Structure formats: structure tokens, C-alpha cells
Amino acid sequence: MSSLLSEFLEKSGGVAIVDGGLATELERYGADLNDPLWSAKCLVTSPHLVRQATIQGFKAKGLSEEESEALIKKSVEIACEARDLYYKKCDKKDIDDSKIPKHRPIFIAASVGSYGAYLADGSEYSGDYGNAGTLDFLKEFHRRRVQILAESGADLIAFETTPNKIEAQAYAELLHEEDVKIPAWFTFNSKDGENVVSGDSMLECASVAEASDKVVAVGINCTPPRFIEGLILSIKKVTTKPIIVYPNSGETYDPVIKEWVQNTGVPDEDFVSYVKHWWKAGASIFGGCCRTTPKTISGIYNTLSERSVSSGETNN
Template sequence: MVLEKKSALLEDLIKKCGGCAVVDGGFATQLEIHGAAINDPLWSAVSLIKNPELIKRVHMEYLEAGADIVVTSSYQATIPGFLSRGLSIEESESLLQKSVELAVEARDRFWEKVSKVSGHSYNRALVAASIGSYGAYLADGSEYSGHYGENVSLDKLKDFHRRRLQVLVEAGPDLLAFETIPNKLEAQACVELLEEEKVQIPAWICFTSVDGEKAPSGESFEECLEPLNKSNNIYAVGINCAPPQFIENLIRKFAKATDEESNRCLPE
């Protein structure tokens, strides 16, 4: 029932947008415009520690620009990553929760303001909790190669993502956004983890590509999308962190390889 209500929010938003909802833009880029120093293994997530109010400001700017979906600053925020900075598990989990709270607070404040204005053209935005790939955590570029090494198994990937997923879900976003997924193994891990945790929030999975034809791992997208087509939790598939000239062809490829009744395709 909860999943049905959450998915109805997404479907209703897309309908109000005329079939094309706008996701916000590059978060790290906007942080840098405001002077944030993110040359760090935590990348944009370092602002959760140093300047959370700037994160809220960036969310507000994208809402003002017309974003229908705002994505949280948790892409590279992981418990192991925070632990490596000397934070405790409790502090790390609190920062993950904070990433959702900041986005929700910005969305609610913005909507409260514009909903009082007659004839405004905005939709009440949804908040998507960002979950970056294992490669993003490694900060070694492997999200663009898809090669995690022989020791990285399906179970290891599920274990890596599990607690972060649990904390983000508990924080109450409208959607979950798995991003920059480079191979079938991690896509499978995400799908199975959603089922194992009985997650009642719609999710999307965005892949990346370096050649515009296949996943960085060398696998075909038909292979990578296979587990998604069997999932009741995945409501959209897409592409991010890929050269713009590849996007249209990849969306067409994804549309052919997915169940059109249950999955939508989106560039991010």
C-alpha cells in the first residue's frame, strides 16, 4: 500500500508535467560556483560536514529554476567514507539522514512560498535520495570502468549498500535514485537489496556509459536491464555522467529493452 501511494505521487507528477518531469542539475558544480571546496574523496558529500546550509541553498536554487525532482547530496555519502574521516557510525548515519532532511526542508519551504502565489507554474517537487555506486565510494574512477575486481561479489555489493539504504529510507524521501551504475552485478545487487529490505519507496537506476553503446563493464544494456525488468521496485531507468551526444540513442535503447508499462526512461 505504501509503495502504491508513493508510486502514485510519481505518476501524478509526471502527468502534471505533461509526461516529462525535470530533475535538478549537477549538484557539485553548483556547490563549486558558491565557493565550496569539494576536491575530496567525499566529493560533494563533504558539504554535509562543512556547510549543510549551502546544500539547502543549492536545492532552493534548483527548485526556483523549475526542478520537479530534487536529488539529495548523498551520492558519495557512505558510512565507510565518513568513518575514514574519523566520524562515528552514529555521526555517519546522522549525516545521511541530514541529506534527506535538507532536501525535504528546502522543498517544503519553497512550496509553502509559491503555493500562495496565484497562477504560479511550479509543481510540488519530489525528493529522491541519491545512492551512488560502489565505484563512487572508491573514488578511483571505477564507476567509469565497471571493473571492481574479483573480490567484489553480489553479496559484498549488497552489504556495502544495505545500511546506507536503510538509513535513507528511514529518513522519508519520496524516491530512491541509484546513480552511475556501471555493470549488471551492481544493478542486480540494487534490485535484490530493495526486495530483501522490503523497501516501499519507488526507485530508479541510472547507468553510465563511456561509448554510448554499452555499460562501462562491456556488458550490453540488454543484459544490465534484465534484472530491472523483473523488479516491482524499479519505476524508471536512465543514464547519467555520460557525454550528452550519447543520451538520445541510449534512451531509445533503454526504451526498447525495458517493460514499457512499468519502467520509464530518463536522462539525468
């Protein structure tokens, strides 16, 4: 499985870019995400907009299990359709060459958020699940969604915003118990630049990912940009896998009103200024999480392209 991502990185000049804050864009297009389903609400109300969620979350909204599972599958289908449309544009020969996008390989990553994201109480930013935070419970909570996504047509599974070590262990065991045929990456979130948000050691959490041959990358997401460089250096101590980083803007999420409330985030220009430091520290996959924009991702691309030129590498 590791060869899949290694070959992808080799073809892309040693670096790759992931997308930015989808929920931020959904809100910009008028979606009201003040809802326990968050951005997955759009799979029900605006399926042309979109992101996957939990089966349990959809059922809590009154959908049947069959309908809930169908929406999980649909989230991946929509992403694959978007990729196909991009490839068709790349293949067009009847328009001005300047309007034809450069054909680049695209992977579809099926997102699996934490149990805390389903609770919609902000516990994905604390990792405190109370009595529910047992290995067996978390495995059963995630099991069916992982099964569906593994067969959905996605290229890999992205286990994101993982707030504690036990949930990472649950993911790792599920990947092997279900004999998942596509690779995965694990990313964790931190609020102090040393540990994951629960207080568990980042080194121990990254080691869980390192120990699984199903996991092809490990890193950090939904974490303030100022902490990323130090966390990369820490993770490098325990992993040989590619390191992926997609921080948030640095703002603070209020779980009560379900909004980002402190307008103290890092501007796109300043966010992008960190990128070369992250690359030099050892990261090879870059993107943005909550409150980042298409401008952020464009800036990351331009920065990494400049790096490639200055170092004599080819960035595809």
C-alpha cells in the first residue's frame, strides 16, 4: 500500500497538495451549517455542495439505516464525479489552450472524522468522550462507515482530527480486522504544539500510525499554523512515512453556537509564508483545514512550485 502514495509523490516532484476548508466554502455559497450534521447537512439539502458524515448522525435526523449508508456512498460518488469533470476539461481540444487545465493525478480521500465530531459538542477538540471512550465502543461506532468507504471507490481513507490515542488505536485495529484494501492516513490535532488535544503524547499517537502497514502517511490537521513546524519535527522522530499537514486558520471554534468566533486567524498570505518552513522540517503533503480558502491552497501551490524551481526539481 505504501507504494501508492510513494509513486504519487515521486510523480509530483516529492510534494502533493490536498484541499482546503470545505465547510468554509459551503458557508460562502450560502449553506447554513449551524447543525449537528455540520457540512454533511448538505448531502441531504444541497448534494451538489457536500461532504460525508456518520451513519449515526443521519439516523438521528430521521433517515433510515439504508438511506444513511446511501448518503455516505454518495459523498464519495460526488467527489469522483468532480474528478471526472476535471479530467474531461483537461482532455478538451476545441477551446483555447490557455483555458485547458493541466492534467494532474487526483486522489479521492474519504474522510472519517472522530466520534467527537458526531457528538457535535466540541469534544473533537478535547478528546474527552467520558464512558464512551473505550476501544471496543469506538471500533463499533466507526466500523460500518469504514466498511462502506473502503468499497466506495475512494483511493484512500483519511482519519482526521483524531483527538486521542485510543481512537487512533481503534482505527488501526479496524483497518486490519476488516482487511481494508485501500490505504489510509492518520492526522491528529493539537492545541499546545506538543500533545494531541486530549493531552496524549503526539509521539505515541504517531507511533500507532507508524506501526500499521495500512497507513501510508501521518500528520496534523485542524491545528493553528504556529504549532505545525515543531509538531513535524516531533513526528519525524517516530515515523518513516510521509508527513501530511493541513492546519486551520488559527481561529477558535465555539461548540455551543457551532461557529468560529475569534476573528484572529492567520491571513492567507501569512499562512502561506509558513509552508517553506513546513517543507524544510520534513512535510511532503500540504493543505488547509477549517477557515482556509481556495486562495490559501493556490498560495501553497505557488510556494511549492517556486521551491521546486529553486531546487532544480520538477513539480507535476
